Amino acid sequence: MEGTHKIFAPKLTHFFEQRSHGYYYCPKILPTIRYKTTNSKIMSTSTTKYRRSAGYKPSIWNLEFLIDESSKRDRYVHQPDDEYVNIVKRLKCEVKNLMVDEELEPLVIFKIVGEIQRLGLGDYFGKDIESALRRLACKFGDLELDLHATALGFTLLRQSGIFISQDIFKQFMDENENFKPSLCNDKEGMISLYEASYFGFEGEHLLVKAKAFTKEYLLSNNNNHSKQEDKLIVDDDVNHTLGLALRYRMPKLEARLYIETHPKDVETALLQLAMLDFNRAQLMYQQDLHELARWWKDLELSEKLSFARDRLMECLFWGIGTLPKPELSSGRKALTRVFKFITIIDDIYDVYGTIDELELFTNAIERWNINAIDELPDYMKVTFLALYNTVNEIGYEILKQKGFNCIPYLKRSWEDMTKAFLVEAKWLQNSQTPTFEEYLNNGWVSVSGVVALTHIFFFVSPQITPEALHCLRNNHDILRLPSMVFRLSNDLATSEAEIERGETANAISCYAKEKGVTMKDARKHLSNLIDESWKKLNEIQVLNDTPFSVDFVEAAMNLARTAQCAYQHGDGHGSPELIKKKILSLIVDPIHL
Incomplete structure (x- = not known):
């Protein structure tokens, strides 16, 4: 039929x-x-x-x-439980070691946590992630981070129930309290700021400005995107971002999409576990x-x-x-x-x-x-x-x-x-x-x-x-x-x-x-x-x-x-x-x- x-x-x-x-x-x-x-x-x-x-x-x-059609299932489903447990155990040790490493750059930690969350694996490493994020939250305002790291960190902290003031973004604004035009040279940072703006509260007008600023940029960039092969993935990301903000997406569907569209960006063991x-x-x-x-x-x-x-x-x-x-x-x-x-x-x-x-x-x-x-x-x-x-x-x-x-x-x-x-x-x-x-x-x-x-x-x-x-x-x-x-x-x-x-x-x-x-x-x-x-x-x-x-x-x-x-x-x-x-x-x- x-x-x-x-x-x-x-x-x-x-x-x-x-x-x-x-x-x-x-x-x-x-x-x-x-x-x-x-x-x-x-x-x-x-x-x-x-x-x-x-x-x-x-x-x-x-x-x-x-x-009788069950044999058509993907081979990963039928991996022995002990192999699955071993992968989880090994990754937990690796992530735990990364989360407690105070010498590691904050952006590296934010990227790892961001990947884990996007892959739908947050429950596996919940306590270690929370501990690392709370440690970084205590000194977040004193860290010298670029737009991408700041916006990603802001998103992850609020997503984890940790309050961070919107004022963290004032460093990227001019004397007229507008976001600096030069930020448009950082596509990754602009996407991260756009996603961060969806974690705002009532009355947080700075984040309202951030949303309008980044949305205008993303729409303009999407309408004039390059056809070069190395830009296609970025343009797909912009399309996906504009379609529905990350804050509004179903986590399980988002996990699958991220696994299938960003396999080269994810550490092999994490990808396998996901x-x-x-x-x-x-x-x-x-x-x-x-x-x-x-x-x-x-x-x-x-x-x-x-x-x-x-x-x-x-x-x-x-x-x-x-x-x-x-x-x-x-x-x-x-x-x-x-x-x-x-x-x-x-x-x-x-x-x-x-x-x-x-x-x-x-x-x-x-x-x-x-x-x-x-x-x-x-x-x-x-x-x-x-x-x-x-x-x-x-x-x-x-x-x-x-x-x-x-x-x-x-x-x-x-x-x-x-x-x-x-x-x-x-x-x-x-x-x-x-x-x-x-x-x-x-x-x-x-x-x-x-x-x-x-x-x-x-x-x-x-x-x-x-x-x-x-x-x-x-x-x-x-x-x-x-x-x-x-x-x-x-x-x-x-x-x-x-x-x-x-x-x-x-x-x-x-x-x-x-x-x-x-x-x-x-x-x-x-x-x-x-x-x-x-x-x-x-x-x-x-x-x-x-x-x-x-x-x-x-x-x-x-x-x-x-x-x-x-x-x-x-x-x-x-x-x-x-x-x-x-x-x-x-x-x-x-x-x-």
């Missing part, structure tokens, strides 16, 4: 031979709801009602697992997919709800982007299931359901009681029951792991989201265009970021404290800001299709109508709002003044990054071919070097 890819999950046959199908509940703790459906498509109880269609494309993936690490992580993602595919097949919802987007692979893409660490498999699978139901319910509210039905469904979510389904049409009954079982199953998993009943928090996040969905459905029915403020106040909830992050919180938090729970329930900025980036990125990608479907409420149209500006100006404003949200996220990460764990803060920022990646070139969820290559590189194809 054209455009269909088969996913390989080697050595997993025994898993499916031993695994029983169904839900795992303790009857004394949680009720289990089971249901059976026929193979016929479930329609509304009122078959005469008009149903809209968004014209979504079917899934482009065939989730068959060909076990390849091993990526391919081993990919095997875990494939195992996750194998289990999720069986779960999705057993639910039989894709046949029953044919109007909804079938996006299992794309939902796993979101799960990996948000929780890329292989050891977070249980959280990643739960998050993928969450995104599957978000997609279905979004299509019910956006496209298929009538207002009367949507009000009934919203009420059923609020009640969170199986008796509520009696009032629902058939297609909503199976949706509610499947969601109810899945969320309770996730809650039971958390109860076993952490000893905490999180279901009231999970349920409340779904309730808030569906209420926001209902507001948007009524705007559509009434052909109403809300104010920009009204739209955003509802839109950052309806985009589903809070639902995703609420579930994530209970998987990645080592301790569940009352302070963290209070902030979680009251939508702390670490939930709101990634959701705002998510919403604005979504609207930048989907507004044209929504307008074609007759929808009147999206950030671009609301802002353009209210301010009397062009759609182009509205899009620029949304991009600026994304940058402003990230400035606040930067401050949260560096100042670390929340009751949340470092892992949860990182997951929240990863959700924002995944949204920007998925919607970078259009609606990657509605038109999955737009992110097909990214999914192939992340989940399907191993690295061959």
Whole structure:
């Protein structure tokens, strides 16, 4: 079949031979709801009602697992564990020795740390890197460094949660507080300064100037780049930098790209470890997919709800982007299931359901009681029951792991989201265009970021404290800001299709109508709002003044990054071919070097 890819999950046959199908509940703790459906498509109880269609494309993936094809996997995946351990052990010693060498030039240390981070290997050398960076931070202002070293150091320090003042860049400015034109002779330094500018806080105007200065230079350089062979790689780097700043990129995808495009720039052992690490992580993602595919097949919802987007692979893409660490498999699978139901319910509210039905469904979510389904049409009954079982199953998993009943928090996040969905459905029915403020106040909830992050919180938090729970329930900025980036990125990608479907409420149209500006100006404003949200996220990460764990803060920022990646070139969820290559590189194809 054209455009269909088969996913390989080697050595997993025994898993499916031993695994029983169904839900795992303790009857004394949680009720289990089971249901059976026929193979016929479930329609509304009122078959005469008009149903809209968004014209979504079917899934482009065939989730068959060909076990006998496992030998085609890259040879690095099958290296013995002891060889992998030896490589890690040797590299840890080498990096540790470099990090403690006080005679080593700061730029050398920054370059090594920068490479390690870009390769996705930061967790292997975390303590040694942090120790070295804190030592350099104490004397950073006294070091005589060029633009590249200063900008790279600033980026790495803030990325590691170490505050460095923007004033470090004043040495590169003239008496009029403008950046010196002579800096344009240092392309590497200009790229590094551009990347550093994305780590600014609110009110750091010097970094705003740095971004404008370097962006103008990079755009000009890119438009007039040399065709000489030795300049092609540099120009590719400029293209990549301008496409999406490093701060906004998905770390795992960035690691793969860096491995494949800069192999000569990386020390051989580090490159080998990066390849091993990526391919081993990919095997875990494939195992996750194998289990999720069986779960999705057993639910039989894709046949029953044919109007909804079938996006299992794309939902796993979101799960990996948000929780890329292989050891977070249980959280990643739960998050993928969450995104599957978000997609279905979004299509019910956006496209298929009538207002009367949507009000009934919203009420059923609020009640969170199986008796509520009696009032629902058939297609909503199976949706509610499947969601109810899945969320309770996730809650039971958390109860076993952490000893905490999180279901009231999970349920409340779904309730808030569906209420926001209902507001948007009524705007559509009434052909109403809300104010920009009204739209955003509802839109950052309806985009589903809070639902995703609420579930994530209970998987990645080592301790569940009352302070963290209070902030979680009251939508702390670490939930709101990634959701705002998510919403604005979504609207930048989907507004044209929504307008074609007759929808009147999206950030671009609301802002353009209210301010009397062009759609182009509205899009620029949304991009600026994304940058402003990230400035606040930067401050949260560096100042670390929340009751949340470092892992949860990182997951929240990863959700924002995944949204920007998925919607970078259009609606990657509605038109999955737009992110097909990214999914192939992340989940399907191993690295061959």
